[in-house]
Amino acid sequence: MITATVKNNMNDSHEPHAINPTKFVLWLIIVASIMLFAAYTSAYLVRRGEGNWVMFDLPAVFAFTTGIIALSSITMQWALISAKKDNQGNLKIALYLTLGLGIAFMAGQWIGWQQLVSQGIHLVGNPSESFVYVISGLHLFHMLGGIAFLIAVLIKTFQLKITAKNFLIVNLCSTFWHFLGAMWIYLYFFLLLNR
Amino acid sequence: MSNQNLNQDNHGHSDDHGHHKETFISKYVFSMDHKMIAKQFLITGIIMGTLGMAMSMIFRLQLAFPDMKFPFFEGIMGHWGKDGKLDPNFYLALITIHGTIMVFYVLTAGLSGTFSNLLIPLQVGARDMASPFLNMLSYWFFFLSSCVLVSSLFVDGGPASAGWTIYPPLSALPKAIPGSGTGMTLWLVAIILFIASALLGGVNYITTVLNMRTLGMKMTRLPLTIWAFLVTAVLGLLSFPVLLGAGLLLIFDRSFGTSFYLADIPADMAGGIERVGGSPILFQHLFWFLGHPEVYIILLPALGITSEVIATNSRKPIFGYRAMIGSILAIAVLSFIVWGHHMFITGMNPFLGSVFVLGTLIIAVPSAVKTFNYIATLWKGNLQLTPAMLFAIGLVSFFISGGLTGLFLGNAALDINLHDTYFVVAHFHIVMGSAAIFGMMSGIYHWFPKMFGRMMNKSLGYAHFWLTFISAYCVFFPMHFMGLAGVPRRYYANTAYDQFSTFVDMNVFITIAALIGGAAQLLFLFNFFYSIRKGKKATQNPWNSNTLEWTAPVKHLHGNWPGDIPHVYRWPYDYSKPGSEVDFIPQNIPEEGQTDPLQEMASQHNH
């Protein structure tokens, strides 16, 4: 639907370009997201530089969820490779695995918040505490989008719409998924190093 | 002209694009056609602009006649205008919503949204935007956002009243000002919807320009409008998320009891939770990281339109095409490192201030280059003084006047005594407000035939221009002197300090000029809506312009060109080229001995 009008005129000639427009759109959305997180991490640093900053340990479970999301990137890549090879069976398994790991990650983050609360670190308090919730929460919100995208891809696989010739949507989903993973790993180490 | 016939060739397969029959809803309401979306943006923008202008009339009356009663105030504002006296809280609400509407709804969405949508596909030679669906969403987010903002005028406590820059703690504490209650919440919701709209639009504009240009439309052959829209979209993409981030943290402070922006606020002021440890200045950093690029998000499209209009109507190529692109890029890059000049007197480190001074004043160089290039384009031209051209000249005049006062404000030392005075009001209303509005008007007069297939009335256009131009200068020029006398902005009345009473006459003069300027917009509104239905029928290329949009037929087609999309052989500014009989050569006309780029490509493949 998105590119319907454009595709109707296959005989139109365009200036050559390297990248599929839809993929380009996705990259731009990722850039916008990066700016949002960049804003928060730099706000975090600026605020931290002003002093009056409460130090505390990140919940241990965040280390696990970081591992989980890194793993899910590998399974996502596997899904993409399977799609390229038209290996429908592996594609489904890989997507299921990714979905499972994604949900595990989200549950892990939730547990992490509960650990924070039990440490006496609440959303309302010193900005150092609030920032951890807001930054991880915002990432979690992005994860919801990623999960929804993943489910949409899974549905397409069941409709057998993904082939070696038409796997753009898997490609897009994997790009976004890798972005989510990389973003969390960055945020985790950022929060770890800048307590 | 041969270009007009070009489109009629190959007519066979063209009209049928496999579209199902269009209903009223799909054609006019949930349209995915970029030209219709452009018109939707424009008309919503004009309605919002009229509202914003009406608000300015009300507070101008208050400023000129602080002792007078205006019984009609009670009629239009209810208890906020009790007994004909404007409530001070509502005064602040009016300036806040006036600023918000003008900056975001008129000059960002109304200007950039309209002309990016209309011109990008037509001028780069594409059937539509990369994603017509996201484009439609972009408009509807904008529409929803407008509705939310307007609805905030009617809530208990009034709309947001902390100024359009919504600095916390004022915007975070409903106890500090009534507008920081429901009104502020709605403002934030409206802005978040607006950001969604701007991002969806921007993503589309960038993708379309970079990926969907017709064959032969190299980046160095793009009209300057497209360059301006492209850079604007990039600026928006990079800066709006930051405003979103700032807004989200403010929402957390307002609704969930955090203290990102709040420090040393006792519990009874802040909803029962003591707020410590935050930094109000942090918000300003985040806000102005958007806020300053936002100035160029507003201005660059207006400058792009001006480049196109001035070249076409001077019948001359724009002077220094590459320098123009260079200065657009330079302005864009620099705009990200100067936000601190809005915060010189927040107690920032003086060294940091110095860095921002340097960046800010450097921006003047590319701006000066642009100005000189415009003037050089006029030199020895053959100027068609159409309303569009006059508005473009007006823009350059405002750009000079307002840009130069920027050299005062950008210098931290001078900013000490000028910050937040009427000098600032004068500066940005001239360089950002008037200049961008003139760019928008110029665009409307110039591309009205493309949008509606009819011409606007020229004579009314001239009357509109001269009244607006003169009254705008009469309104904003004297304000410099008020600012230099230390009159602060956002004052409900200048009665509280004796020395300011010397400005009573000036305030009356400004208000009268503003009322005339406002009345002149009625000429425009009449002309605009009348011409949509009853205007003279437009020809395909009424201004004898070179760009591709004028090769498309007058009657709008979904897909823009009935046949193949024209291929491009030259830059868009071949006006009055020596050796040519006519004084314009459209981009789709091959130069002598030049072959079709399609064949060229094919032959290269064969090698």
Added chain:
Amino acid sequence: MKILNRIQKTSFIFATLIVLSLGSFAQTADEGAKLFSANCTSCHSINEKIVGPPLKNVHKKYDEAWIIKWVKNSQEFIKSGDAKAVKVYEENNKIPMTSFATFTDLQVKSIIAYVKAESEKAPVASAASASSNVATDSETETTDLSDCINWLMVVSFLLLIIVIGLMISILEKLGDIKGKPSINWIRINGFLLLAFLILGMAAVVWEFYYHTKLTVNAQTPASAHGVIYDSMFNITLVLTGIMFVVTQVLLFWYGYRYKHSDTRKALYYPDNHKLEFIWTIIPAVVLTVLVVRGLQTWSAITDRNQNDKAQVIEVFGYQFDWKMRYAGADNKLGAHDFRKMGVWNELGVDPNDSASKDDIVTSELHLKVGQPVVLKFRAKDVIHSAYLPHFRVQMNVVPGLPTQFIFTPTVTTNQMREIMKNPTFDYVLLCNKICGSAHYRMNRKVIVESAEDYYKWLSTQPKLVAENTATAESDSKALATK
């Protein structure tokens, strides 16, 4: 309890001093006038609605006991469910009134007396002007008249616009009948561009001639750094002025000179690298001058080394007024804590801190001429901005983030009055950051005077932590009953 006692004393002593000095009943209204102008004017006036309602005849509408209760703590009063109180609250857009718990009953009564006196004045004046056609007290009359003229002007301009529109359409119709355009718009617009240039430049000159003298830059700067500020300003003004004239003249002149003609063809002139180089370099050079001079000025003004010998004064901003705190002999301000802020201790000064013992809180800013001073800014609720235009001083006043500005006043108020030939002139401390409904009234007088006058004034100002235990005890009792 002792701490509280001390804090309460601040304003209490101020009050008792005033009350004890009362000689006769007539003086009550005078006292009320002082209290009124010090505490009430940011939100109230006698005849006008500002933030709060006009106070005219308020003594007739409510009994004294009610008013006292309301003034001291209106929010409690509203919560208690008093019908009248709730009504007043709702009538005024639910904006709560600041509580003046420190006022004694007597003080509130003196304010009522003042309001009463003023209320009775007003009708007399209007009756006088109504009874005679001769405008004796003509201030209101003239504004009415000039307002009428203004309105007439607006209406006539609106009519003019309509007439222009009609004329244009008639002329066009005539042109259509003849088959050729009757108006040569290109020519008209060309001439209008030229006329705009000439008249516009004339107007700019006129403006500079008539309005420059109203600006603070036209006056002698009242501070040491004001001199370099003004010279920086003038350099910028001259350089930008030249640019302004040159570019605007070229723009409009070309607009006129090269207006369309059928006999001429435009010059195809797409590029000239030399020219472009020149007009990149010229602004760059001009800007280098401005940047270098600007940064020199900036660092001279913000130089923090002059800090140690400067006198410390705290400027405290809150909705909608200023309070100054003088550090006293030790030149050290006592510690403060926002948690201690309250109706008894607006500034939240810690009374236990030895440095706060000699602190003095005042409503006016008095400065010694020639004495470097460091203003330390603090805010209670929202961001304010302390703006002293005559001194070229401005700094934001941010809750939770202390800021400061160091400068030296060099011209006394009296000298400035002579320079300006205006015997009523006063320096001012304005609020210059939007802070709420009475933002526009949030200002305080600034007085620069000789050291002698300064100390004379300071000695009349009560110490923050005074030793009068009697008043403190009565205060603590008042608090205990609450």
